[in-house]
Amino acid sequence: MLARGWRRACPRCGSGRLFRRWFQMTERCPGCGLRFERRPEEAFFLGAFVIAFGVTEGAVLLVLFAFILVEAASGGRSSVVPALGVAAAAAVILPLAFYPFSKTIWCAIDLAMHPLEQDEEREAAAALVGGPVSGG
Numbered sequence: 061m062l063a064r065g066w067r068r069a070c071p072r073c074g075s076g077r078l079f080r081r082w083f084q085m086t087e088r089c090p091g092c093g094l095r096f097e098r099r100p101e102e103a104f105f106l107g108a109f110v111i112a113f114g115v116t117e118g119a120v121l122l123v124l125f126a127f128i129l130v131e132a133a134s135g136g137r138s139s140v141v142p143a144l145g146v147a148a149a150a151a152v153i154l155p156l157a158f159y160p161f162s163k164t165i166w167c168a169i170d171l172a173m174h175p176l177e178q179d180e181e182r183e184a185a186a187a188l189v190g191g192p193v194s195g196g
């Protein structure tokens with residue numbers, strides 16, 4: 061499931077084409093009908109935000125750690141400006157670039173922790189054939 065998430069694919073069936081645009085995810089998987097935002101009342105995609113935040117902070121820390129190594133090797137004569145520039149660029153670009161991956165990865169984690177209930181499976185199947193989907 062996680063490998064599928066890293067490929068921006070559906071964690072349940074592996075189907076792709078889940079994004080209409082880079083930032084616009086389809087509501088359901090076109091392959092299996094899985095509804096991605098499984099519990100809308102709980103701010104479901106907060107987990108995706110946490111993943112993107114963690115990846116970004118990790119990258120910024122790596123840049124700053126690399127700067128510290130360079131600084132130590134050069135005897136403290138290098139400028140901090142290039143490192144800060146790279147870290148700032150990473151802090152802006154990474155969340156945008158990683159956004160769709162963080163959503164599908166979060167869907168995979170959630171699906172692994174909370175397997176589909178029977179009514180979710182029925183709803184997904186009904187959505188696939190375009191039939192009536194009971195609310196709730």
Ligand SMILES: [Zn+2]
Nearest residue numbers: 070073089092
């Ligand atoms: Zn699917």
